[in-house]
Amino acid sequence: MASTLRHSSRLGIRTARFVLPRGRNAYATVAPFFSNEPIQPSVMTPIPGPVSRKAIEELDSVFDTRSLNMICDYKKSVGNYLVDMDGNVSLPIPGNTIASIPVGYNNPRLIAAMSSKEAVDALVNRPALGGFPPAYWASLLKTGILAVAPKGLDQVFTAMAGSDAIETSYKAAFIYRRRIERGEGVDFTPQEIESVMKNQAPGSPELTIMSFKKAFHGRLFGSLSTTRSKPVHKLDIPSFDWPQASFPRLEYPLEDNIEANKKEEERCLAEVEDRICSWPIAAVVVEPIQSEGGDNHASPAFFQGLRDLTKKKGVLLIVDEVQTGVGATGKFWAHEHWNLESPPDMVTFSKKAQTAGYYFGNPLLRPNLPYRQFNTWMGDPVRAILFRAIIQEIAKHDLIKNTAETGDYLYRELEKLASSFPERVQNLRGKDRGTFIAFDTPERDALLKKMKTFGVNIGGSGETAVRLRPMLVFQKHHG
Amino acid sequence: MASTLRHSSRLGIRTARFVLPRGRNAYATVAPFFSNEPIQPSVMTPIPGPVSRKAIEELDSVFDTRSLNMICDYKKSVGNYLVDMDGNVSLPIPGNTIASIPVGYNNPRLIAAMSSKEAVDALVNRPALGGFPPAYWASLLKTGILAVAPKGLDQVFTAMAGSDAIETSYKAAFIYRRRIERGEGVDFTPQEIESVMKNQAPGSPELTIMSFKKAFHGRLFGSLSTTRSKPVHKLDIPSFDWPQASFPRLEYPLEDNIEANKKEEERCLAEVEDRICSWPIAAVVVEPIQSEGGDNHASPAFFQGLRDLTKKKGVLLIVDEVQTGVGATGKFWAHEHWNLESPPDMVTFSKKAQTAGYYFGNPLLRPNLPYRQFNTWMGDPVRAILFRAIIQEIAKHDLIKNTAETGDYLYRELEKLASSFPERVQNLRGKDRGTFIAFDTPERDALLKKMKTFGVNIGGSGETAVRLRPMLVFQKHHG
Structure with a gap:
């Protein structure tokens, strides 16, 4: 290329x-x-x-x-x-x-997986996974989706696509937040039960999800309220009045802008802290690399700071890996690049995984009652079978390593181009992030x-x- | 049974x-x-x-x-x-x-369809239908999903499940409403473009969707704001302040309560009119039979009144057939029982269809620009293949007629039971609605x-x- x-x-x-x-x-x-x-x-x-x-x-x-x-x-x-x-x-x-x-x-391993009796059964007799899971569901999760679960996250809620993966993670965050506020074992009040049927507080609380400027998290009503990429995605659609903070705008090349970038990231973290102090925020959602918003990167230090800050303030951290996950950055999950001391509270996935959902580790993120986080399908077993085959193919050919090496090569070639044509290749970014590489050009x-x-x-x-x-x-x- | x-x-x-x-x-x-x-x-x-x-x-x-x-x-x-x-x-x-x-x-026709090369291709090489549709997509739509399109609706927006089918129909309604208000060919204002990135009006307008008490339309943030079935579905989740009206509570047996039921339906329609006059409503959404909310029926006259009223007031009517669609009521779509003079503006489908989306007929329901109603997958071709096989199986065995006849039989048997055990079988309902039958029991x-x-x-x-x-x-x- x-x-x-x-x-x-x-x-x-x-x-x-x-x-x-x-x-x-x-x-x-x-x-x-x-x-x-x-x-x-x-x-x-x-x-x-x-x-x-x-x-x-x-x-x-x-x-x-x-x-x-x-x-x-x-x-x-x-x-x-x-x-x-x-x-x-x-x-x-x-x-x-x-x-x-x-x-x-037409990957042969995927063709074999999707031609199998197991796949045909999952399609023809599509189970409602919440009420009538198939006998194979536990082992399919363990050998597939959960075999690549991010460190510290051993549970999964399965979904259909990026948008509902994100929205169900938001729902989990709201339910968790009210559980903590209410105290363990405390029932809903009659006021909550009555007001919620009118879409009013206290049953339907004034809680929010904080996202970053230029973020993209999906296009349904909750996810779109946290999407801030382009007006065309949002115009004419009612949205929640939820807060946003600035995402770092780094200067490139990084090595020539260390001090300025450090200050920029501190400025953004200070904004996050301000929002957390001024708004009732249940969770902060962030992409490891803002993907639709222009391939905007931040340093591991920024994300470590974000994890520390949210943990200190009792706010959940949702890492949206819908676009960055499954190997593209040279690690299976992009947030592995950050060396966090404690894991994100939830990590969402879709796209390359072909199936969708969110990982979590804290058992309190399972709602206190059944049917609160529930729907007819609750995911899709045939896509879970497909993801398992993808995981096997990645392992067999060491495709994460291939992506890291190919990315290094592409980055070096683009670096040469940037040096020869500095006006055509600007702000080259994505070093050490596999093939997740971008540059600006007029x-x-x-x-x-x-x-x-x-x-x-x-x-x-x-x-x-x-x-x-x-x-x-x-x-x-x-x- | x-x-x-x-x-x-x-x-x-x-x-x-x-x-x-x-x-x-x-x-x-x-x-x-x-x-x-x-x-x-x-x-x-x-x-x-x-x-x-x-x-x-x-x-x-x-x-x-x-x-x-x-x-x-x-x-x-x-x-x-x-x-x-x-x-x-x-x-x-x-x-x-x-x-x-x-x-x-394990229906043999479905097994054959899902074992086909066509299905394996659709799974392994899953296309992004908005950007990179497969060569077969037009003919698959025409011989499948659109071959059973409700009368008057010849277009489809495909989705993944009931919730996103409903939410994308709401988005279409909001975009349409603002298009009409703004006037054809009029651009977004700078104020709209600026405010929408802050989730504020005028870019993110204060429009609403009206739903009925006891309705169920899904569990994501927009759909949940119109779901009014049970508190457990809604508690602790922020929602939009959107209006609701009463759905008729009919008395049974119908033939003994004609006058009272007529009044009840008129009362509910008057409530709808009141809401439309008091709120900025882009669309009214209704289930032909409230399914999760307790199998609540209304007469064709009620739905005709609702269609007339919404049309008169310039409000769209979305009929949510996620649970009632695909034959269960003895017609392919439940709203066919109403003999409407003009069709609903949109009809949503999922569940028995195995795929999801909404039908529409008015070309102005396609947004004025691309990428406004858009996402990565935009539906799922393998499920569209599956639905086509289901449609063929229904036609081959005349399963709609079978359902109508089986339903009549079940209803008559339950009627006998209701007459013998009036305390155990109360409010028997679903006559002439195929097998969509319910009764109350202590x-x-x-x-x-x-x-x-x-x-x-x-x-x-x-x-x-x-x-x-x-x-x-x-x-x-x-x-």
Whole structure:
């Protein structure tokens, strides 16, 4: 990718490896994960081409297609390469599925897992996991979702997607907060029971969740009230009057701005403390790297400070790993980079996990009564089976290590570019964070559009960032 | 079921058909849908039995089991019959999966659909439907979800579960309302763009959704603000200050209370009108039959009045068919019973559909810009494939007609019981509504518990109702 970026205007669709100084042989020692992958993108028509255009028109008559990027032929796609309906072969980084395909299109292990009798049973006889769990549910959780649980968190509440994972974690935080305030074993008061049916306090309390400016936590009503990324996500939708604090805006390169960045992070932590003192906050929610908001990073010291502060003030800390989780930062969970003394109270997951939910460790985060945190499906066993296969694939090929190494390589290449073209590659960030790398560039959208015509489908975040989010099977020779 | 109810205390686990006056031969003309179904429930241990108890203990160490009804061996379950880990065979009506299994456990057509290459592809290469839809998405929608779209509604927004189906329909209503208020083509103001990032008006407007007392529409923050079923669903969770109106409380039998019920419905409609005049209401949401709130019915005249009133006042009408949809009332959609002159603005679906979303017909319900109603997955193609197979199975065996006929039969039998035991079977309701039948009974929970020991797993709704929700493949000989 880095070299495509450098040479694309000169070389058209020829791919990186042919023009890199070291040539293809430099990668000969790294075996590709997919022996049947195309060797390079190939674009034969405009995107969308004629076949796709006709299909888009047909789809648009029943389904909104204005956010459509590409209409895909997944059956023909392999590994890192995505094929569209006109036969164009693209390399999405992440492009497709918003960084949610972890181990490659048509990964054989995943095909085997989803063709199994176990998967078909989970689909055809879909259980309501709260009331009628299947016999295999405990062992599936233990060998899958919980086998990769963050340190200190040994329980899970399963959900369907990022938004409800986040919202159920908020509900757990509110129920917990009132439990502590009320005192263990104390019943609801008649006033609470009566007022809650009118959506009023004290039964429906005036508690809040604090989030950060530029944060993205989802688009349903509770999660959207903590999302602060772009107006278009929020306009015209009623929301809760919940507080926000500034997220650090670091200066790059980090090594030249140590003092200023330290001050910026202290300023933000002071804002958090101010909000906690001024608002009834049940939990603070934070992304390890603000993903939709522009790939905004903060140091481990900032997050350690946030953990210490929330713990001291009796406020829960929810780490939203929906986009950062499952390996993309070179560790399984991005918050492992922080070396916290005590774990977050809850960690949410979705996207690359293909299933969703939140981890927790404190048994008091199970509500005092059943049916308070409950719904019909309570998650999805077939996706839990899929996640288990993904975990096995990651372990088998050491894909976290691959991502860390590929990320280091990409970062170094981009660093060279930044040094040669400082106006085109600004604020390069994501060092030691696997392939979770971004930079700012003027005329970002034009660049992304141009790259797409070369078969390289990169995404943006925030207003000016180009963000990399390749799969975990992205290797140096794709770079 | 009716006869089991009558005879259970006398005959233990012997099933209905052996004791009904007409005997088994009365059903000989109706071929069973599953030739390999057990002929009756059989319960050999307490439920949960020793194997299940051990499994529950194991599961509880990582997952809340306090709402657990039964731990199931789905692979051994067939048709209407559910097998638990101790080998007990139960007849869930609905028991399992909260009325969400439509055409029987291990239905062969569904097994074929979920074993297909198409399904495996949809799982392994899960597309982000908004940005990167698969080539087959348009035809899958047209031959599946949209082939059963309610009259007048030819568009769909797909979702994951009932709660996000409802919440995205609310978002569509708010965006639509502001579009009409703002005027076509008028941009957001700088004040809107600035205030919305602080969760404040005018960008985040003070609009509301009106729901009915005793309604259930889900458990996330927006949907929970319209749910009014039980305090335990809502306590300690912040909610929007949104209005409610009374839902009719009809007197039974209907034919003896015509005048009183007419007045009651008029009273409720007057309340709705009052709310619309006093609150900024973007939409009214209503269930055709209040399902969690106690199986509360209203007449077609009430719903016609509600449609007329909302239309006159420029308020959208959302019909929540998450529980009533897909055949259970003897029509595909329950609101077809009302013969409306103009269709609802949106109709939500989930549960028996196995997939979720909302239908709509008005093109202005597509937001004026892309990415306003958007998320990573935007639904789930494998569930859309599953729903298509369910639709085919319903058509092939005329299961809507079966449900209407079975429902008539069950209703008549329960009517006889009500006449013999008026104190045990009160307020029988659901005539001409397929198998969506309920009655009130004193000591309801004790009855349900006792039935479970006979292998008949019935559910309750509200505080006193016993509700039937059998599958669409439930036949007279199961009754």
